[in-house]
Every structure is written in C-alpha cells, then in structure tokens.
Amino acid sequence: MQGLKRALLQIWRLTYPYYVTREETQIRIWPFGTFRLQERWVALSMAVLVIGIEFAQVAINVRLSYFNRDWFNAIQSKDAVAFWALLFSVFCFWAAIYVGSAIIQYVIQSFLRIRWRAWMTRHYVDRWLGNDTHYRMGLTGARADNPDQRIADDIDQFTQTTQTLAISFLSAVSNLVSFSVILWNISAVFTVPGTDWHVPGFLVWGALIYSGLVTWLTHLIGRPLIRLNFEQQRREADFRFSLARLREYGEQVALLSGGAAERASLRDRFGALIANFYAIVDRRKRLSAFTVSYQQVNVVIPYILVAPYYFAGQIQLGMMTQTAGAFARVESTMSFFITFYVTLADYKAQVDRLTSFDAAMERAEAMRAQTRLVVAPGAGAALQVRDLALGLPDGRRIAAVRDLVLEPGETTLLTGPSGSGKSTLFRALAGIWPFGEGTVRTPAGATLMLLPQRPYLPMGTLRMAATYPDASGRHDDAAIREALEAARLPHLVTRLDEEAPWAQTLSLGEQQRLAIARALLAKPDWLFLDEATAAVDEPTEAALYRMLRQRLPGTTLVSIGHRSTLDAFHQRRLDMTPRHDGVFVPTDLRTPVAAQ
Incomplete structure (x- = not known):
C-alpha cells in the first residue's frame, strides 16, 4: 500500500505542473479566430472534454445494453417488426453518435498529448540547461544516466501512457458503477445455482471475488517486470550511447587500434541487454499464459453462471445476453489491473526514470544554492x-x-x-x-x-x-x-x-x-x-x-x-x-x- 501511495505521488508531481502553469499560449479555434489563454485553461478544457466524451460513451453502452436485451428477445419471439425497428431506430442512431464522439475524442486527446509533451520537454530542457544544471549533475554523481532518453523518449511515453491509463481508469469506474446497477437489479431475485440461498446482487459479488483473486495472482506473476523494464530501458540507452560515443571518437580508437577492445565492450553491453530481455520474455511468457487463459475462460463464465436461470425459464434469451454482457463489463472493469499490467509495469519504469531525473536536477540546483x-x-x-x-x-x-x-x-x-x-x-x-x-x-x-x-x-x-x-x-x-x-x-x-x-x-x-x-x-x-x-x-x-x-x-x-x-x-x-x-x-x- 505504501508503494502504491508513493507511485501515485510521483505521478502527481510529474503531472501537476502542466495543469497549473500560468504560461500564456496562442490557440486558434475555427471559426472563432485566435485567442491568447493561459496554457492550463487550454489543458484543463481539453481534459474535461475528453473525460466528458468518455462518460457519454459509457452511457451509450448502457443504452445499447438494453437494446441488446430487447433485440435478442425479438429474435427469440421471431418478431421481425421489432427486430428491424430496434436495429434502425436505436442501434444505428446511437452507434453513429458513438463513432463520431470517438473520432472527436481522439483528435482532442492527441492535441492534448502533443501540447503536454511540448510543455514538459521545454520545462525539462530549460531546467537541465538553466544555470548550468546539466554540468553540476555530472559532478554530483547523481543517478541520472542518459538525459537524452529521458527528455526525448520518457516524456513522450509518460504523457501518452498517463492519458491512456487515466481515461481507461475513468471508463472502468463509470462502467463498473453503471453495469453493476444493471447486474444487481437483474440478479436481485437470483439464488445461488443448485441451492435455495438468496444473495442480493449475487452476480456482482461473484464478479468481485473472481476478479480480485485473478488480480492477486497476476500481480504475483508479473511483479518482477517493473524492475526488469526499468533495467532494460537503462541498458538500451547505455548501448545506444556507447555506439554514439564510438562514432565521435572513431579516430582516437583507430589510432590506438582499439577496435578489438571496443568490440568486446559492445558485446558485453549488448549481452547484458539481451540477457535482461530474455528475463523479460520469460516473465511475460508466464504472465501471458495466465492472462490469455483467463481471457478465454471469461468468454464462457458469464453464460455458465446465467444458464441455469435461462434453462429454468426464469429469464428470456435477451435478458440472458444482457446479464452476460453486464457481468463481463463489471468483471473486466474490476480486472483493470490485469488488463493493463504490462503497461503499468512499463509505466512505473518511465515514472521512476523521470522522478530520478527530477531528483538529480534538484540536487544540482541545491548544490548551486548552497555553494559558498x-x-x-x-x-x-x-x-x-x-x-x-x-x-x-x-x-x-x-x-x-x-x-x-x-x-x-x-x-x-x-x-x-x-x-x-x-x-x-x-x-x-x-x-x-x-x-x-x-x-x-x-x-x-x-x-x-x-x-x-x-x-x-x-x-x-x-x-x-x-x-x-x-x-x-x-x-x-x-x-x-x-x-x-x-x-x-x-x-x-x-x-x-x-x-x-x-x-x-x-x-x-x-x-x-x-x-x-x-x-x-x-x-x-x-x-x-x-x-x-x-x-x-x-x-x-x-x-x-x-x-x-x-x-x-x-x-x-x-x-x-x-x-x-x-x-x-x-x-x-x-x-x-x-x-x-x-x-x-x-x-x-x-x-x-x-x-x-
């Protein structure tokens, strides 16, 4: 728990400065012309729009859940009029709105990511080069290897992954609330299969217990990926830097006949990179074996749980599919951690690298402030x-x-x-x-x-x-x-x-x-x-x-x-x-x- 709080605090410290900056910027909104605004208002406005569209899409999915119920009931009843009416008056209308909103959301989200990355890059470059901080960082021995990668790659990946995870998490929460209500209402009169036990919201509790157990097992299997991903990024950057440095000092190496020594050094660095990569492959192989099996089982689990009620004549086919769909939604949102585990492991490495870079710059700045x-x-x-x-x-x-x-x-x-x-x-x-x-x-x-x-x-x-x-x-x-x-x-x-x-x-x-x-x-x-x-x-x-x-x-x-x-x-x-x-x-x- 302490580690989670520390990770969230690190993410907050990296994210917060952009959304409160008072720097002014110029934006052009067609057909209203050009405006000068503080960058934070642009960022917050785009973030609110993206989140608002995401919530609207969840609402559309809830509406389509009821369409799905009525549509399959029409199929079971062989009601052609209801079948075609629901298809054209409900599905086509809401599906078109969903597609249009998805395109708008993508465009806004992309612009937000570009602006955020540009601001963070300027911010880090200014800090790194300002007051000769880059020079003092080399004197402190601070753990801030390969600043070029941190500024060019890690900032880009951090802004992209933060957006993806934040939107996915909010979507998961809203889906969880919305479809849990549906699932709770549907299963209000259900009994535990094979018994007369009546458990209010039986299917909701089943989804919670099931996803919680699988999440715990996923974390046990995949936890080493955080350390391995961090190490892989460092070794990749070290190998790339060694090649660039060899190009810079090619003449000196040639004069000293140092080709053999450089080959040995590059082999060692690349060998360490490959060894760590194989460790990642081995760990991901185990994680994939578990998560893929889990995903395959998920296809049938909801129907297995609901089938006894359908065969007993308690529910129609439409309600069966709606129940199975709602269960799948609830279970998948509860399994957010499983779905994004590999992404979260990579993300933690990016956050750690940017945080350590921040800390190194802070030590260098403190050194300048404390010098006598x-x-x-x-x-x-x-x-x-x-x-x-x-x-x-x-x-x-x-x-x-x-x-x-x-x-x-x-x-x-x-x-x-x-x-x-x-x-x-x-x-x-x-x-x-x-x-x-x-x-x-x-x-x-x-x-x-x-x-x-x-x-x-x-x-x-x-x-x-x-x-x-x-x-x-x-x-x-x-x-x-x-x-x-x-x-x-x-x-x-x-x-x-x-x-x-x-x-x-x-x-x-x-x-x-x-x-x-x-x-x-x-x-x-x-x-x-x-x-x-x-x-x-x-x-x-x-x-x-x-x-x-x-x-x-x-x-x-x-x-x-x-x-x-x-x-x-x-x-x-x-x-x-x-x-x-x-x-x-x-x-x-x-x-x-x-x-x-």
Whole structure:
C-alpha cells in the first residue's frame, strides 16, 4: 500500500505542473479566430472534454445494453417488426453518435498529448540547461544516466501512457458503477445455482471475488517486470550511447587500434541487454499464459453462471445476453489491473526514470544554492579573487587563492603541473564550479569568454559552429570568413552552409582554431584560454597570439599553458605551487621577456 501511495505521488508531481502553469499560449479555434489563454485553461478544457466524451460513451453502452436485451428477445419471439425497428431506430442512431464522439475524442486527446509533451520537454530542457544544471549533475554523481532518453523518449511515453491509463481508469469506474446497477437489479431475485440461498446482487459479488483473486495472482506473476523494464530501458540507452560515443571518437580508437577492445565492450553491453530481455520474455511468457487463459475462460463464465436461470425459464434469451454482457463489463472493469499490467509495469519504469531525473536536477540546483563560492560583478574594472578555496567532488581541497587581482589589459599566463587546479580555477572564475568557498568579483559590465582545450561544436552548419553560442545571426558571411582566415582556417571559408559532424570532421587543432575565430567574432572584454592552442604547433600558436593582440586590443588575455614559448606573449605569470599540506596556490612571477 505504501508503494502504491508513493507511485501515485510521483505521478502527481510529474503531472501537476502542466495543469497549473500560468504560461500564456496562442490557440486558434475555427471559426472563432485566435485567442491568447493561459496554457492550463487550454489543458484543463481539453481534459474535461475528453473525460466528458468518455462518460457519454459509457452511457451509450448502457443504452445499447438494453437494446441488446430487447433485440435478442425479438429474435427469440421471431418478431421481425421489432427486430428491424430496434436495429434502425436505436442501434444505428446511437452507434453513429458513438463513432463520431470517438473520432472527436481522439483528435482532442492527441492535441492534448502533443501540447503536454511540448510543455514538459521545454520545462525539462530549460531546467537541465538553466544555470548550468546539466554540468553540476555530472559532478554530483547523481543517478541520472542518459538525459537524452529521458527528455526525448520518457516524456513522450509518460504523457501518452498517463492519458491512456487515466481515461481507461475513468471508463472502468463509470462502467463498473453503471453495469453493476444493471447486474444487481437483474440478479436481485437470483439464488445461488443448485441451492435455495438468496444473495442480493449475487452476480456482482461473484464478479468481485473472481476478479480480485485473478488480480492477486497476476500481480504475483508479473511483479518482477517493473524492475526488469526499468533495467532494460537503462541498458538500451547505455548501448545506444556507447555506439554514439564510438562514432565521435572513431579516430582516437583507430589510432590506438582499439577496435578489438571496443568490440568486446559492445558485446558485453549488448549481452547484458539481451540477457535482461530474455528475463523479460520469460516473465511475460508466464504472465501471458495466465492472462490469455483467463481471457478465454471469461468468454464462457458469464453464460455458465446465467444458464441455469435461462434453462429454468426464469429469464428470456435477451435478458440472458444482457446479464452476460453486464457481468463481463463489471468483471473486466474490476480486472483493470490485469488488463493493463504490462503497461503499468512499463509505466512505473518511465515514472521512476523521470522522478530520478527530477531528483538529480534538484540536487544540482541545491548544490548551486548552497555553494559558498560567490561570483558576482564588482565595482571596478579589475577581476578580484578573495579567500578562495577550491575542492573536488569527493571533498578533497585542491587549490587556494588568498588574494589575487587581474588588471584589465594585463596579459597573464597560469602554469603548473597537471592536477594543480588551473582549470578548476578557471571554472570558478566562470561561475560554474560549485565546490569551494570565497569571493570572485568580475569586472563591472565586462563580457567574459572561456575557450576550453576541446571546444564544443554543435550539430548543424559551419556557420553555426563558428558563431556559437550566438544564434542572433548578427554576424554576416564576410565577418565569419574574415575570422576564419585570421584563425588560419582559409580552407573552410567556402563551407559556411555545409552541414557535417564537425567534431569528427575537423582535427583538434582545427577545432581550437575555430574556437579562436569565435572569440574574434564575439570580441569579449576578457578572454580565458584553457590550453586552447595546445593542439597546434608552436609557430601557429605564436601567430594566433599575435593576431589576437592585434585584432582584440581591448581584450584582456588570461591563459593556461605548459609551453615555455607562451611566456613571450604574457606580461605576468602565475605558477601553481604546492604548500606543505599539498594544496596548490598561485605564486606571482614576472617573465623576463616583454609581451609582444
């Protein structure tokens, strides 16, 4: 019972935000024109219409139940006039209304699902990418594997399955109430077959006991499917991600002759996927054997229960078929859990995945809110660091900066051994590193840009890659070509509209030069280069630094690098040196060669 309450609460938390959102949207209703409404009113209106149509269809089925009784009575009595009158005046009329309402319900339900999925997708993408939550989730070690699948697949399946189950459940409840009344009234005078015992509503109680027993047995057989389905989705996503990652790093794998190792890894992952799938097949085989047998028995059970009363002359053929139909309706609605067991098992896995994704984002957001590392604009033009202590996710302290001031216009080189916290310090200055404490005051009104060692290249055209993350289109083709030529990429200037997997097409050195072209287009006030030219040769690196000084005279450069040749292009040098406790601190040095 506790598990059911927890599952319902999870579903509520995932569903509730959409139906109370105050976001405005624009809808067009023919022939009334276009309106602006809050999305919640659109969602609630469509949900009410879908539910209302479902209840109307139940009422039509109740009416057709009485038609069925009268029609079979006419057949038994060989009353041709009543037979044809009932067919055309009752059945055809209500059947046409049922078909028309089903089409309208499908259209409204589809529009509701599309809008709900679109809203949830925007909501999750905004949360995931907002305030660098996606980055912090990777630092927390939170259980949120394959966010692409959760946003693309799980949201789609969640909205679809929630709608299907909700409508089916409401239909089951309304059918249960309506046909239980019919069944109770019909069996009011029945006795238990073979006895003189009179049990009010005998057939209703029989349907309840029968379906309850079968539901319990179904749950015992199918319960492991919830865990197996969750595991299958995770293993499918892991295998798909491994293939995508292999495509991304195909060159590196080939250079290391890693084909055999990758084949072994893929075989292991796919083998685990197949093993779990066989476990699902085995469990579903048992469940299917039980449920299919149960469904076959259901065809005759109602007639077996009612037959003694028909053969005894207590009821006519029409009432027999109506009773059997009502019993089947009541029993099937009570067996809702059995009918949708496999669907419910899949649904529970979807809910768990979205809930764990939510929880991971909440932990990442809480990490940002609780961090004692403050990065905020200062009052002056310098970048100031006070009492900064940087740690790692496991709690170890890595670097400390007691008092550091970087003046505008003063080029600075940060050096030190690997693992001394250089890149971590840059992340802290950029405001994305959550593990630490202290204060960073960025220059008032200044724009900052950080170029990592391995640039991110989005999918799309080369123009998109060159101007990323600026999507405003303010850079014309001439400016982009000029930036590419200045970054020593003249062979790319004719390929601006070409779409390609640029992260695989370009070498790392070309990718780094493309990032330099971005900086030329962005013209930031402060440019941080985290070994951003480490993959190019020294003469090209020197040419790039000279070009940056010429084309961005108002930009302050701060670099991380290991090559001694970089000294010539920086006026100041900070070297990360270890203290007695192993924590690295920046030591201020001056290079003997003036910056060029």
